[in-house]
Amino acid sequence: MSSTDFTWLIGGPQGSGVESGANIFSRVCAEMGYQVFGKREFYSNIKGEHSYFAVRISDQKINSNVNDVTLMASFDAETIFRHYNEVISGGGIIYDADLEDVATDRVHTLDAPFRERLHKTLESKNKPFSIAGVLEIAKENGVKLYPVSFKAILEALAEETENPRLKGLVRMFNVIGVSLSLGLVKMPPDSLQKTIGTIFSKKKEIAKINQQTANYSYNYATAKFEEFHHTLTGIQKEPGTLLVQGFQGTALGKMACGCRMQPYYPITPASDESVFLESNEILEMIDDRPGSTAVIQTEDEICAMGMTIGSALTGTRSATCTSGPGFALMTEMLGWAGINEVPVVITNYQRSGPSTGLPTRHGQDDLLFSVFAGHGDFPKIVYASGDVEESFYDTGNVFNYADVFQVPVIHLMDKFIASSVVTCPRFDSSKITINRGKLLDKVEGEYERFAFTEDGISPRSRLGLDNGIFWDTGDESDEKGHITEDPVLRVKMMDKRMSRLDLILKEIPETEKVVSFGVEDYTVITWGSSKGPILDAIDMLKKEGISIGLVQIKLLHPFPGDYVTSLLKNAKIIIDVEANHSAQLGKLFKQNVQRDIDYSILKYTGRAMTSTEIYDSLKKIVENKADKREVLMHGA
Amino acid sequence: MALKMADFKTDVHNDWCPGCGDFGIVNAIQMALAEMGVERDKTAIFSGIGCSGKTSHYINTYGVHTLHGRVLTFAQGAKIANPEMTIVAVGGDGDGLGIGAGHFVAAGRRNVNMTYIIFDNGVYGLTKGQASPTLKLGEQTKSLPSPNTNYNVNPIGLAVASGFTFVARGYSYDVRHLKDLIIQAVNHKGLSFLDVLQPCPTYNDLNTRDWYAGTDLMDEAQKRHSRIYKLEEHGYDPEVHYNEEAEVNERLTQALIKSLEWGNKIPIGVFYKNEIITPYTTRLKDKIPNYMENPPAKQNISKNGISNTDISHILDSLEV
Numbered sequence: 001m002s003s004t005d006f007t008w009l010i011g012g013p014q015g016s017g018v019e020s021g022a023n024i025f026s027r028v029c030a031e032m033g034y035q036v037f038g039k040r041e042f043y044s045n046i047k048g049e050h051s052y053f054a055v056r057i058s059d060q061k062i063n064s065n066v067n068d069v070t071l072m073a074s075f076d077a078e079t080i081f082r083h084y085n086e087v088i089s090g091g092g093i094i095y096d097a098d099l100e101d102v103a104t105d106r107v108h109t110l111d112a113p114f115r116e117r118l119h120k121t122l123e124s125k126n127k128p129f130s131i132a133g134v135l136e137i138a139k140e141n142g143v144k145l146y147p148v149s150f151k152a153i154l155e156a157l158a159e160e161t162e163n164p165r166l167k168g169l170v171r172m173f174n175v176i177g178v179s180l181s182l183g184l185v186k187m188p189p190d191s192l193q194k195t196i197g198t199i200f201s202k203k204k205e206i207a208k209i210n211q212q213t214a215n216y217s218y219n220y221a222t223a224k225f226e227e228f229h230h231t232l233t234g235i236q237k238e239p240g241t242l243l244v245q246g247f248q249g250t251a252l253g254k255m256a257c258g259c260r261m262q263p264y265y266p267i268t269p270a271s272d273e274s275v276f277l278e279s280n281e282i283l284e285m286i287d288d289r290p291g292s293t294a295v296i297q298t299e300d301e302i303c304a305m306g307m308t309i310g311s312a313l314t315g316t317r318s319a320t321c322t323s324g325p326g327f328a329l330m331t332e333m334l335g336w337a338g339i340n341e342v343p344v345v346i347t348n349y350q351r352s353g354p355s356t357g358l359p360t361r362h363g364q365d366d367l368l369f370s371v372f373a374g375h376g377d378f379p380k381i382v383y384a385s386g387d388v389e390e391s392f393y394d395t396g397n398v399f400n401y402a403d404v405f406q407v408p409v410i411h412l413m414d415k416f417i418a419s420s421v422v423t424c425p426r427f428d429s430s431k432i433t434i435n436r437g438k439l440l441d442k443v444e445g446e447y448e449r450f451a452f453t454e455d456g457i458s459p460r461s462r463l464g465l466d467n468g469i470f471w472d473t474g475d476e477s478d479e480k481g482h483i484t485e486d487p488v489l490r491v492k493m494m495d496k497r498m499s500r501l502d503l504i505l506k507e508i509p510e511t512e513k514v515v516s517f518g519v520e521d522y523t524v525i526t527w528g529s530s531k532g533p534i535l536d537a538i539d540m541l542k543k544e545g546i547s548i549g550l551v552q553i554k555l556l557h558p559f560p561g562d563y564v565t566s567l568l569k570n571a572k573i574i575i576d577v578e579a580n581h582s583a584q585l586g587k588l589f590k591q592n593v594q595r596d597i598d599y600s601i602l603k604y605t606g607r608a609m610t611s612t613e614i615y616d617s618l619k620k621i622v623e624n625k626a627d628k629r630e631v632l633m634h635g636a
Numbered sequence: 637m638a639l640k641m642a643d644f645k646t647d648v649h650n651d652w653c654p655g656c657g658d659f660g661i662v663n664a665i666q667m668a669l670a671e672m673g674v675e676r677d678k679t680a681i682f683s684g685i686g687c688s689g690k691t692s693h694y695i696n697t698y699g700v701h702t703l704h705g706r707v708l709t710f711a712q713g714a715k716i717a718n719p720e721m722t723i724v725a726v727g728g729d730g731d732g733l734g735i736g737a738g739h740f741v742a743a744g745r746r747n748v749n750m751t752y753i754i755f756d757n758g759v760y761g762l763t764k765g766q767a768s769p770t771l772k773l774g775e776q777t778k779s780l781p782s783p784n785t786n787y788n789v790n791p792i793g794l795a796v797a798s799g800f801t802f803v804a805r806g807y808s809y810d811v812r813h814l815k816d817l818i819i820q821a822v823n824h825k826g827l828s829f830l831d832v833l834q835p836c837p838t839y840n841d842l843n844t845r846d847w848y849a850g851t852d853l854m855d856e857a858q859k860r861h862s863r864i865y866k867l868e869e870h871g872y873d874p875e876v877h878y879n880e881e882a883e884v885n886e887r888l889t890q891a892l893i894k895s896l897e898w899g900n901k902i903p904i905g906v907f908y909k910n911e912i913i914t915p916y917t918t919r920l921k922d923k924i925p926n927y928m929e930n931p932p933a934k935q936n937i938s939k940n941g942i943s944n945t946d947i948s949h950i951l952d953s954l955e956v
Contacts, residue, residue, distance in 0.1 A: 030956040242954045256945050258937025261717050282924060284946040291935045291945060292924040294716055298709070299742035306702070306709025306739075310682075311717035313700065313710075314933035318717070336703055396943070426955060429947055434938035463698050464718050464933065466677050471693055473701035474685075482648050482693050483701075 004034065004059045006185075006230055009072045009086070010177055011052035011079030013109070014045050020199070021073075021174030022053030022421070027195045028178075028187060029057045030243040030423050032234035037062045037532075038421035039608060041636070044268070044359040049109050050078045052636070055421075059235050063387065063532030067612035067634050070230055071184065073177035075150055077102040077131050078109055081118060082636045084134040089142030090229050093135070094180050094221075096173075097147035103130045146184065146225050150176050157216045163209075172213045179214040183221025185232040192218060240426040246417040247273040249388040249427075250347050253395025254319060255283055255293065256429040259345070261318040263296040263307035268360050269418040270323045270349040301326035305333040305346070312337075312344045313472070315439055315462030317399055319345040324353050324366050327410075331373045334408055338378025340472045340481075341450070341458070341497065343402030343409075343437075347395075350414040350528075352606040361606025362415040364528050367584040370410045371557040379500040381405070382557035384412040386515075386531035389424040391417065394554070396432035397512060404437035404507070405500050406457055412556070416529040416579070416608040443467040448479040452492065456499040501558040513555040516567055522622060523549030523571035525564075525597075527556060527585050529608070530577050536611035537618055546622055548575075553585065561592030568593070575621060577601040579609060583629075600629050607635030641670040648693045655845075657808035657834030658687055658755055662694050664811045665724065665753075668818035669697070674722050682711035684727030684736065686762045688755040691726045705736030708743045708752060712916075715750050718933035719917050722822060723750040730760045730768035733789045737769070743827060744798025749915040751821045751828045754791060755808075757836040758843055765839030778841040791831040792895035796888055796908050801915075802828035803874075803891060803908040807864050808835070809845060813904070820906065826915045833864075833902070853900060867894070867905030876910040884910065 008025060012018045019040060026036045037056045043049035056065050069086040072079070073094045080095055081104060087093055104115055104122075119129055127133035135145055150173050158166035166172070175196070182192050192214050200207035251273045254262065264274040278295035285291045294311075298304045304320045311318040322330065327348050337344050348370065352363035370382045381401050385391040391413060398409045438459045449470030451458045461468030471481030476493060478484045484493075505513075517535065524534055531552050538548045551567055553560070568574065576586040576597045581604045586597040601617045603609050613632045620626035644666040652658050669679060679697040683689045685704035692699030698721075702710045711725040732740055732754045743752070758771040765779035769789040776783040795803045802824040806814035814832065821828035835845045846852070853861040867874070872894070876887045891908035921927045938944055 027956060237956070241956050242951065243956045244954055248954070252947055252950065255947050255950075256943045258935070258943065258945065260932035260935050260937070261713070263713060280950055284949065285936070286939065286944040286946050288936055288944065289926060289930055291930065291937070292927060292932075294920060294924070294927075294932050296716065299738055302706060303709040303712075303739055303742065306706045307713030307716070310700075310710035310713025310715075311932060312713075314714055314718040314721070316717040316932040316935075317937065318713070318932075332703060333706070423956070426951055427947075429943045429945065432943040433941055434943060435941065462933070463680050463700075463714055464678055464721050469677055469696070469698050471699040471701065473693070474703055475701070481699070482646075483690070 004057060004232065005066070006057040006070045006232060007066060007068060008055045008057065008181060009052060009069045009083055010174070011050060011074055011083060012076045012174065013047065013078070014042055014049050014051045015047035016076070017171055017174035018051050018053055021178045022055055024175070024195055024199060025178050025181065026055050026421050027199070027243055028182060028191045029055070029232065030241065031191050031195060031237070032187060032232070033237035034059060034232065034235060035062050036243060036421065036423045037065060039065050039416070040419040041607065042360050050082060052079060052083065057232060062536060064536045064611040065608065067610050071181055073181045075173040075177050078107050080131055080134060081107065081110060082114070084138045087138060087143045092144040092146055092184065092228055093138055094146040094148065094177065094184065096150045098149050098151060100132050100135070100147070101130060105129070144226065144228065146180070148180065148220070153217060153220060157213060160216065161212055166209065172210070175210050175213045176217045179217035180221040183218040184225050184228045185230055187232050188234060189215070189218050241423050242426050243421065243423055244388055245272070246388050246420045246422070247349070248276060249391035250321070250395045250411070250413060251276045252427055253392040253432070255280065256432045257317065257396040257399045258434055259293065259317045259319050259399060260291065261294045261308065261311040261316050262320060263298050263304040264321050265298050265301045265304045265326055267323045267326045269351055269415040270321045270326070270347070272418065273321045273347065273349070301329040302333065305330035308344050309333060309337050309342050312342050313463050319347060321347040321349065323349050323351050324369070325356065327366065327373070334380065335374035335376055335378055336474045337408040338374060338380055339474060339497070341406040343406055345398050345402055345409050345411055347411045347413060349418045350412060352604065358606035360415070362579060362608045363604060363606060364414055364530065364579040364584070366412065367527065367556060367580070368587065370412060371588065373410070377494070377498060379405070379407045379497055380557065381407055381409040381504060381555070382412065383409060384528040384554055384556055385417070386528060386552055386554070388417060388420070388422055392427045393431060400433065400435040401504070401508065403439060404435055405504055406437065406460060407500060412528055414529050440465060440468060449481050450477060450479045450493070452479065452496060455503060456496045505558050505560055508555060510563055513560045514563060514567065515552040515554065517550040517552070519551065519568060519571050520547045520549035521572045522575060523551060523568060523573070524575045524577050525551050525553060525585065525589060526577045527553050530579055533609040533611040533614050534577055537614035540611065540615045541618060546619070548618055556588065559588055559592040564589070565593050565595070573598045573621070575599045575601060575618070577614060579603045599626060601632065602629065603632035605633055605635060610634050638673060639670055639676065641666050643676070644669050644696050646694055646696045650694055651690070652687055653838045655837040656687070657757065657836065658691070660808035660811045660814065661753065661755055661832055661834060662691055664814040664818055666695060667811070667815040668822065671815070672819055672822060678720060679722040680714060682707050682714070682723065682725040684731035686728040686731055686760065688726055688728045688731070705731050705734070706739065707731065708736065708739045711750060712743060712746065712748045715748050716916065716920070717931060719749070719928060719931050724753065724822065725750065726753045726755065728768070729754050729756040729758070729770045729791065733769040733791060733794070740794065741798040744795060744800045746916045747799060747801055747826045747913060749826055749917055751818070751830065753818070753830045753832060755834045756791060756831050757834045757840055759836050759839040761836050761839055775842055777839055779839055790895050792907050793892050795829040796891045796895065800829040801826035801910045801913050802906070804829070804906040805831045805833065805904045807833045807848065807904050809848070810864070810904070813866065817906070824909065825911050826913060833904070848902070863900055863902045864904055865901060867903050867907065872905065874906040874909045876912055879912045
C-alpha cells in the first residue's frame, strides 16, 4: 500500500508568523485533498520564545502526530538547534543560509538544560557548537539540506516588483518558508495562491504582497533546489471536509445546542473558545429572528462561574470555559450549583499543573480533581471528549445531561485538542438533539422547586416565570428552597440529590459512556485526547500482526464501573494510557472495576503524545520488555 | 390588583436578634416593592452570606441566597440573561467589601441595571462579632480581643471610584426614607448602590441606635442632636446634569468629600447619580441589536427537539 505520511515542521520566535505559516500550509494540503493533523507548541510568552507547528499530512485518516519530521522549514537558528534531529533520513531541512555561523550561545532563548544536552551531543560527535555543527549531524543522518538566504529572496523580490519596502519585510519569512516547502514537494502552485487569497481576503494589499512573495519563493524552490524524494501533488478531495482548530468544536457545539450565555476569564488554553464564540455572537436561526450568545469577560473565574449559574437560573443554557487554575477557583460555586440542582456546563481545557505548571503545555491533569471538585457530597457529571469532532457532538450531549439531570457538568478538553488543527467531516447540527428535561414553560397550582418525585428530579422553574417563584440557598433547604437544619429532611434531600448518580448511569446510553474500539488480550484504556495517538499506534501494530484493543471512557463520573467491567472481561492485560503523572484514570478504574492496571504509559512533559512513542511502548509491553510504568519523553 | 407590603412577606420564621437593624431594611425593601408595583415573579432578591443573607427568604419574590462575597456575580448573570427582571442584591459589609471587594469594583465598571444594598454594621455578626471592613482602625467592638488593626473601607467613596452610577446611604431605623431611597435606586438606569447603616445590637456596641441618635451629644437643655442628617435637606445636588468632564468631575469629587464625613455629622441620602453613563444592557445592545427583545433567557433554541441554530455559514468558512 503506497500511502502518504509526511510531517512538515515550521518553527520560529513567537510572534514571527509561525502560526499563520502553518495555517497556510495546512489549508493548502487540506484543499488538495489530504488529511491534516497539526499541533502547535509555544511558550508562555508573547514575543521571542521558540514556537513551532508540526503538521502531519496523509492520504488516510490520521489522529495524531508522529516523531518523524519529513521536511523542516526554519527561518531562525533556534528551530534548527531544537529540531534538527527529528528530521528523518531522506527528509529535508530548508534553512536560512545566513544562519550557518550562529553559535549556540548567541541564541539567548535556548534554555540552559537544553543547551547542555545539545552541547553534549555536539561534543560527542566532535562538532562545533553552531548551526553548522548540527547541520553536519543532520547531513550524516541522511537529511538533505536546502540552504537559502531569506534576505536575498526579499531583495530580489523587491527589485522584481519594484517595491523597495519588501527588502526589509522580515515578517514575510514565514510565507517564504511555506512557499519554498510547497515548491520543493511539487504541490500545485494555484492552491497556494488561492489559500493566501482566502486567508487575507479582507486585506487585499497584504494578500497581494504575500502572493507575490509566495510565487517568487515557490519558483525559487522548483528552479534552484535539488530534487526531493517526497512529493505532495494532491489527491481526490473528500467532499464536506472541514479544517478546524481544536477549540472550535466545543464553541460550534455551544452555538448549535443553544448555549446563550458564556461568562469567562482569560486563561490559556481556554480563552480561544470564548473569543471565537464572541466573534460569532450573533447567530442565524432557522425560521426565526437572530439569536445571540452573551459572552461576558469577567473579573475572575469566580465571577464567571457565578454569572453562569445566575444565568442558568433564568432557564438560559449557560456555560463557562476555563483551565485548571480557573476551575480551581470555581469549585465553591460548583457545590452551590450541585445543592441547588442548577444545570451548568464547565468546559475545562486542561493544561499541565500543578499551580501555574506549564501554562501553555498539554496535560490531562484534572481528572481526579474534577471528579472530587467541591466540598461535600453532591452529584455532578465529568465527561471527556477524545478529539475535535467528538467535542462538537459531545457538547450537545453534555448540555442535555445538565438539563435532564439538573447537575453541573464538567466537560474535560485539553491543550492538545485546543491547539491542534485538523481535517474532519463537516459537523452536522441536525444531529444535535435538545432535551431540556423538566424545565417548565408554565406553572399551575402550588409550586415547589425541590419537590420530592419518583425519579428524584423536580420540575424546574426559572427566574421570571409566572407563578414559579422559588428560593435557592447554599444551605440545606426544604422543598420550597428555604433553609432547614432538620435532620430528617436533610437526609431526604441528600438522598434525593445523590440518587441522581445511579439515574445518570442508568439513563445515559452505553455508547455515550464508553467507546470500545475492540477488546483484545492486550487492551488499552484511556480517556480524552490520548485516544488519537493510541488509535494510530494500534493501527501501526496491526500492520505487524499485533492486535491491541482500546476502550475510551468518556463518562468518568459517575464511573460506569459495571459496564467497563463487562466490556473488559476478556482482556488479559490492561494498559492505561494518559497524560499525567499519577495515572489518574488508573486510580478511578481500580476503585470502580476492582481490577489492577497491568501497565501504565504516561506522559507529563507537557507535550502531547505521538503515536510513535505509544507504538514503541505497546510493542515493548507485548514483547514483555516494558516497565510497569512507561514514561514518554518525545517532543521539544 | 395592586400588591400590598404584606404580599411581599413570606411565612419563614425570622431569626435575627431582637432589635436588629436588618428588620428595618427588609421592611423598607418590601414597602418599596409594593409601592413600585413590581410583579413578584418578575423580581428576584439575591443575597450573600451572613445574617443579611437570609433576607431573600423573607421576601416573597424569587429569592437566591448565594455564597459569601459572590452575590453580585450571580445577580449580574441573571440580569444579563433576563433583563426584564427587577433585581436587588443584598449582603453585609464583610460580604461585599471584604471577600467580595473585587466583584464590587468590577460590578461598578460594568454598570448592570440593578440595585445592590449593603447592610453596613461594622462587624461579622454570624461568626460572633469579628471586625468587618467598615469598622474604623483602632476601634474595639465588644467581642474583639484587641482594637481593630485595619483601616476602614469607605463604601460610598469606593462605589463612586468604581463606577457605580447611583450611590446613596440610608439608615435602617429611618425606614420611610430608606424605602424612598430604594425606590430611587431600583428606578435608576444603571447599577445603584445603597450603603445602609445598620446597628448590630449584639456585637457592635459602638455604633448603636443611641449613638446614631446622638444621645451622647445631648446639650444642657437635654436636646438631642442626631448624628444623621439628610443631604437633600441641605441643598446637596448629587446629579450629573450634562456630559462634560468638568461637571462629572465636580459631582464625583463632591460625593467623595461628602463620603468622608463621619463622627458627629453623618450624611444620608443620594451622594451621586449619573444616568449619562450607559448601563451594561445598552452596551450589549450596541453589539447585539435585538438583545433587549430577544435576550438569552427568551431565545428559542430548538424545533421539535433538534437544534434550530444555523451555523452553516461558519462551517462554510471552515470547509476546504
